[in-house]
Amino acid sequence: MVKWILVLVSALTLTGCGYNDFQRLDEETKSAWSEVLNQYQRRADLVPNIVATVKGEAAFEQGTLTQVIEARAKATSIQVTPETLNDPAALQRFQSAQGELSGALSRLMAVSERYPDLKANKGFSDLRVQLEGTENRITVARNRYIQSVQAYNVLVRSFPSNLTAMAFSYPAKPSFTVQNEATIAAPPVVDFKN
DSSP states (O other): OHHHHHHHHHHHHHHTSOHHHHHHHHHHHHHHHHHHHHHHHHHHHHHHHHHHHHHTSTTSOHHHHHHHHHHHHHHHHSOOOGGGGGOHHHHHHHHHHHHHHHHHHHHHHHHHTTOHHHHHOHHHHHHHHHHHHHHHHHHHHHHHHHHHHHHHHHHHHSTTHHHHHHHTTOOOOOOOOOTTHHHHHSOOOOOTTO
16 A cells, blocks of 8 residues: 555656656757758758859859858868757857858858849859748748757756756757857948948
8 A cells, every 4th residue: 555655656746847848848959950950951052053053153253152162161061969959069169160151151142243144144043042042941940949949948947847857967958049149239330322
């Protein structure tokens, strides 16, 4: 009889501990992270086609192309593992490399506006549309990841599940951060004189 009472008390105690919630939310963050990686890979796969198309424009600025190629190489060289989700420094390195690629591609697209033959090129136009769509998908995937990390971290920090987090070593997960937060907080400068 005492054995059954202990089993019942244990079962009632464990139902509120949040262990299963940790499992579910941890899997959700991994799934959301996989989608982020999927979209970044899609973008990386587009870059060689864009570069090849742009190289056809003989007068195009080689420095801009070199920046895109180097940024893609750096972004794809960073190995991402499930442990990356729990390592803020590794996640920051990954984000930084992806940010460099985003910046290089933005510069490439801005510079391409000065080349009418390139703008008129159907292949380049199609690639540009695909890249814009991919950037939108990246934004959606990052937002889903941020939301899943938020739900997980709330569970880690809430009572009584925080006790389970400590007992089973479930640390809070780092989320995406914005690079140059001070820069984007400043309003853009508009100069109509140029």
